[in-house]
Amino acid sequence: MAEAARQLPAEVSAFRALPKHVMLVDRAARVQAVNAGVERLLQRLFVNRPVPAEWALPDVFEISREKALREMIIAASGDGMLLPLRAATPGLPRRIRFRVGAIRDSGRETNGFVLVSESVDPLGKPFRELNAELENANAEARRERQHCRVLQKANDDLNAANEELKSFAYAVSHDLKSPVQTVSMLLSELDDCGSGALDAERSELVGMSRETLSRMSVLIEDLLRYTQLIGSEKPLAPCALERTVEEVIADIRAEITSAGARVLTGALPVVQGDAVMLRILFQNLLSNAIKFRRPDRRPEIVIGAGLPDAEGSVSITVADNGIGISQEHRRHVFDLFSRLHRHDEIPGSGLGLTMCRRIVQNLNGTIEVDENAGGGSIFTIRLGAADDD
Amino acid sequence: MTDLGAKSDAAIETVMLIDDDTFFHVACERLMRRSGLVKKLLAFPMAEDALEFLARPDRPEIDVLFLDVNMPRMNGFTFLEEAVARFGKDFCRMIIVMLTSSVDPRDVERARQFRAIDEFANKPLVQAQIEEIAARLKSGGRPAA
Known part of the structure; x- marks a missing residue:
């Protein structure tokens, strides 16, 4: 119905605003367009059922198609026609009297009718x-x-x-x-x-x-x-973390070797991210794991991942056996310039983890740190999983 | 505790310095020694260690505390809260908070909440500041607000 109403030609669209019932009907008694008054009428009639998208006069009025066409042709000559509603409905008249105008094509052939009620729409x-x-x-x-x-x-x-x-x-x-x-x-x-x-x-x-x-x-x-x-709001693209981590390990090979560190990498997912940012992220985390090692232990870093959850996010963990971060300081380590050590103990700017947090936020993810079993820290990053193809 | 060898009557007896930058300790020690206005210097790179020292029953009386604000693990303000709570606000005669920059209104605002703070000093410290503090301690008066 709404479809048909939108097809109202410009010259008759003024009818929509008329406080009467107005319909455009073709020769088969199909209703082509209506005004707001008829829309309200339909809503009232089809109160517990959907208003049909297409309808003809016999669907609503007590009249057959043939009789409707006959009466419209006669009414177009000036008499008007009375259409009884099929269902008696409170607030609506039992029957509506319409004036009818014929719509003729260029060959003076009648191919439709305009029906305008005589009385004002009571629902209007x-x-x-x-x-x-x-x-x-x-x-x-x-x-x-x-x-x-x-x-x-x-x-x-x-x-x-x-x-x-x-x-x-x-x-x-x-x-x-x-x-x-x-x-x-x-x-x-x-x-x-x-x-x-x-x-x-x-x-x-x-x-x-x-x-x-x-x-x-x-x-x-x-x-x-x-x-x-x-x-820096870059569009996210699928990034294979296995490759990212491989590259980072190659980049910091010297650091790893001189610390005698062991890096174990499990299967890693493809995530929605940015290759450059992910590289900075893992470079920071791996460098930290080596930097904050325990002097009495050979540094061991384990990078692993879980399976994507229902929301399509996947967690990646970077675990180390280093000095760890005590409970009270854990929530501050991502803050700007936050440092837990003096420069003469362990050097650094206090920006590494701030950068990590910035990056995962840019990638619509999260990062947090917990105590790793057996001492050390475990960083958990959640990022959006990408389709693996 | 470092003996700076000052003999002057005008000299401050004991200065405590808390700052995570140990090179700053070196610079301060040289400045104070040269001024001849500080007899003993107690320098701590970590606020926790200074707290532990203050808890010792045999510790000397502290005349002036130079306190840094930004330090790892425990910053200057947290140190002050702890120290005042544990030892009262007169745990030393004069508390001077050293600000790296005087333009950060957050630091200044935060410092205002501490009644115990006597003065602010901008880094780097200079001889004139030491002289002024020594003179004020001798006259027994607290600095003008």
Whole structure:
């Protein structure tokens, strides 16, 4: 019905608004289009059944197709016709009198009729009320548009601020690097300038300064990497983690060998992600597992995965036998610049796990840390599984 | 405990320094020694160790505490909460919190909540600060708010 109503030709669409019952009917008594009044009538008649998508006059009125066609042809000459409703319905008249107009094609052949009720649709609302409703709807739509504009503006502002923050952080960390490098060079010159040597005390101070500077450049370097991850919304694509981890292991081969570490990799899934980000993620986790090893144990890192759950997410675990993270500190380790060790104990910027969290958030996943059985830490990452093909 | 060999009457008896950067310890020790205004320096890289030291019954009285804010595991503010709770707010005569940057309003706001803090000092420390603190301790007065 709704389909048919939408096909109302432009010149008769005005009928839809008439506070009467209006129908377009073809020669086979099939109803081609109706106005709002007839729609309401149908809803009232088919109260416990779906309103049929297609119907003819005999479906609703007490009349056969043949008789309907005959009466419409006669009524078109000026008499009008009375159509009784099949079912008596409270609030509706028993019968409706229609005026009928013939629709003729270019060859003056009648191929349809317009039926307009004589009386006003009893279910229709007074014009005043309809008008008020229309105005309300209009105002609502205006408010909606206004709200959309405000939201759009806020969103644009936020994006701009984010972008500015990102480029600011990048510029700051980038520009900080250069003076650090220069001072480091100058100190190295000071250390062995002139006749060769500073005395031991001065040389030690210069050494400390250079070490502090190198700490600073690690910090800046990590800050630079981190700012590149902020707000980078790359489209996710299937990534084979087995390959990612293989590449990371190759990248940090030297670290693994010098620590005498063993890395065991189980079967790993294909996940929805970004190859570069996943590489940074696993590089950080593996480096951490080696860095925070126990001096009395050969580092052993086990990387494994579970099966996708009902929601299509899969968990990947990176477990180590290192020094572990005590319960009270576990929820802070992902925070910006959070460190549990002094620089002279274990060096680092306090950004590694922050970066990991940023990455899994970018990939719509989660990361958490628990105590591994037998000491050490176990990191669990949940990511969306990708179809393995 | 390091004896800095100060002989002056104006010198501060005992200074405690809590900062995770051990190179900063070296720099502070040199500065204080050169000033001739500090007799003994107790330097701790970890706040936990400083707490343990403060709990010792045979510990000396602490005149000035220089406290860092950002430290691993236990930061400066957490240390202060613990120390005040365990030893009272007069566990040392003067508490100076060292701020790496004076522009972070969150640090300043947080520090304001501690009545025990006497003063803030921006890093790096300089000789003039040591002189001023020594003079204030001698006159017995707390610094102006």
